[in-house]
Amino acid sequence: MTDLSCLPYSVGHDAEGVCLQVHMGPHRILLDCGLIGESSLGWANEAQAPADWVLCSHAHADHARGLLAFHRQFPQVPIYGSEVTAHLLPLNWPDQPLAEVDFCHALPWRTPIEVAEGLSIQLWPAGHLPGAAAFLLSYATAQRTYTLFYTGDFFLSNSRLVEGMPLDDLRGLKPDVLILEGSYGAVRYPHRRQQENQLATRINQFLAANYAVLLPVPTVGLGQELLMLLRSHHHFTGRNINIWVDAAIAAGCDAYLELLPHFPSSVQNFARYQPLFWDERVLPRVRRLASDERPDFSVPSIVLAHHRSDLNRYWQQRDRRWITFVPETAPWETLKANTAVTPAAELTPARSSPRIEPYLLSSHCDRAGTTQLIHNLRPQHVVFVHGSTSQLTELTNLEELQSRYQLHLPSTGSLVELPIGEMFLQPAAPEIVHEGEITETADEITITLPPSIAEDARWLQLADTGLVEARWQGEDLVLKGISQQSLLQRGAESQPQFTLDCCATCTYFKEQHCWNQASPLFRFKVSPEGYCPAFEPAAEGSIEGSDRAPKPAP
Numbered sequence: 001m002t003d004l005s006c007l008p009y010s011v012g013h014d015a016e017g018v019c020l021q022v023h024m025g026p027h028r029i030l031l032d033c034g035l036i037g038e039s040s041l042g043w044a045n046e047a048q049a050p051a052d053w054v055l056c057s058h059a060h061a062d063h064a065r066g067l068l069a070f071h072r073q074f075p076q077v078p079i080y081g082s083e084v085t086a087h088l089l090p091l092n093w094p095d096q097p098l099a100e101v102d103f104c105h106a107l108p109w110r111t112p113i114e115v116a117e118g119l120s121i122q123l124w125p126a127g128h129l130p131g132a133a134a135f136l137l138s139y140a141t142a143q144r145t146y147t148l149f150y151t152g153d154f155f156l157s158n159s160r161l162v163e164g165m166p167l168d169d170l171r172g173l174k175p176d177v178l179i180l181e182g183s184y185g186a187v188r189y190p191h192r193r194q195q196e197n198q199l200a201t202r203i204n205q206f207l208a209a210n211y212a213v214l215l216p217v218p219t220v221g222l223g224q225e226l227l228m229l230l231r232s233h234h235h236f237t238g239r240n241i242n243i244w245v246d247a248a249i250a251a252g253c254d255a256y257l258e259l260l261p262h263f264p265s266s267v268q269n270f271a272r273y274q275p276l277f278w279d280e281r282v283l284p285r286v287r288r289l290a291s292d293e294r295p296d297f298s299v300p301s302i303v304l305a306h307h308r309s310d311l312n313r314y315w316q317q318r319d320r321r322w323i324t325f326v327p328e329t330a331p332w333e334t335l336k337a338n339t340a341v342t343p344a345a346e347l348t349p350a351r352s353s354p355r356i357e358p359y360l361l362s363s364h365c366d367r368a369g370t371t372q373l374i375h376n377l378r379p380q381h382v383v384f385v386h387g388s389t390s391q392l393t394e395l396t397n398l399e400e401l402q403s404r405y406q407l408h409l410p411s412t413g414s415l416v417e418l419p420i421g422e423m424f425l426q427p428a429a430p431e432i433v434h435e436g437e438i439t440e441t442a443d444e445i446t447i448t449l450p451p452s453i454a455e456d457a458r459w460l461q462l463a464d465t466g467l468v469e470a471r472w473q474g475e476d477l478v479l480k481g482i483s484q485q486s487l488l489q490r491g492a493e494s495q496p497q498f499t500l501d502c503c504a505t506c507t508y509f510k511e512q513h514c515w516n517q518a519s520p521l522f523r524f525k526v527s528p529e530g531y532c533p534a535f536e537p538a539a540e541g542s543i544e545g546s547d548r549a550p551k552p553a554p
Contacts, residue, residue, distance in 0.1 A: 323355045
């Protein structure tokens with residue numbers, strides 16, 4: 001057993017940031033620093049630094065806004081992150097000279113870097129935001145190597161500009177401790193692409209009703225995702241629409257443009273044929289909006305504004321009705337604190353106020369994704385942070401987790417001891433749930449599953465003939481593969497019911513079609529009970545005609 005513990009300076013409840021101090025033997029590591037203001041720093045009056053290293057998972061303010069104050073107080077302590085995170089971090093302090101905020105050292109992906117004797121750090125892509133990283137900390141002693149995996153914010157699904165966390169590469173890692181976020185608690189959400197389609201449809205409906213659309217977003221992340229959605233979705237491509245981007249969001253877009261080699265190949269291909277963001281030629285047009293500039297409403301308009309700016313600047317323009325889309329997962333108080341706005345539920349006909357509509361565009365894992373990551377990593381300890389107390393409590397109360405892992409729900413300032421049992425028996429991995437998509441057309445319904453499902457040995461039995469049968473079992477639809485033996489048995493069982501001369505007993509009846517060129521039904525789909533003058537009895541013992549039946553013509 002070794003000294004392995006976690007001291008939260010802030011666990012990320014509600015509007016709080018995330019800041020965790022981890023002890024691994026004699027080493028102290030600070031995981032993120034999203035504390036608000038210097039007065040909230042637990043070490044503000046300390047001469048000794050609270051950590052020997054700082055790891056920044058990504059550039060969002062709730063994980064990074066306290067780093068500048070930390071660096072000013074303890075400039076000798078190195079701060080590490082991915083190359084993209086190091087590039088985006090200065091956007092958290094736009095008023096500071098670049099030389100003062102360029103303090104993050106970049107580490108390579110998937111490569112263990114030894115920062116002290118026996119202590120190494122390895123970065124893994126976490127999805128969620130460009131450059132977002134999960135950290136694998138390894139501490140080697142003479143007896144064994146102790147491992148801790150910290151996700152920061154993570155997302156398994158792909159978004160417009162970020163590929164999801166590579167779960168297949170992490171499967172079976174078996175860290176001693178897993179510290180992960182639970183931002184969405186135990187709820188389940190629709191697939192990300194379905195959410196995008198729903199949002200695009202609602203925006204399109206309000207544009208058609210002559211509304212101006214306002215989208216409050218942070219500097220990096222959601223705003224750029226929405227721009228890519230608006231530029232590529234079929235509701236908007238080729239339409240005479242102006243998309244206005246205010247200065248704070250535009251700075252994030254410019255930073256993204258300097259990082260194109262780090263984006264998914266699909267984004268790089270898009271950028272080869274047209275500008276990623278700023279475009280006056282291709283519709284819809286994307287334009288910068290100066291701080292004192294009034295948007296041109298002569299054509300349908302969408303405005304992306306910083307979520308902490310005064311949105312009354314737009315709502316006070318009474319020559320246009322406004323609809324403001326607010327993320328469903330963002331606290332209403334955050335928006336209301338910056339603007340004099342009344343919630344839609346409190347409006348009366350005599351009071352004029354902008355219309356507010358929530359939307360969902362998830363960038364964190366829901367219950368299915370969170371449990372999937374835990375079951376694939378199979379740790380001994382699971383520490384939940386970053387979410388409301390009720391959401392994190394829902395996760396720790398899940399029976400499928402309680403029966404397999406040692407769960408922890410820490411509070412700010414409370415030390416969490418993480419004893420590692422030398423004889424800990426890793427629980428058997430539960431059945432992996434494969435999520436797919438359903439596509440429905442007028443002619444057919446297609447169920448698409450990920451290729452990873454074929455890695456299971458049982459897949460060969462299911463896909464033996466390429467045919468499946470589906471039946472309802474309560475509210476669930478059960479798919480069962482049809483084997484070759486089952487097909488033969490079905491054919492043998494169905495043969496005796498046709499004792500008269502009919503298509504089913506004709507030598508030219510093949511695959512429910514007639515293949516007798518002398519028949520007027522040649523190449524037509526026919527009923528097994530049908531009959532025509534060109535009937536010829538099939539050889540005894542054959543199924544749907546004999547081997548003499550010609551093959552269908554191409």
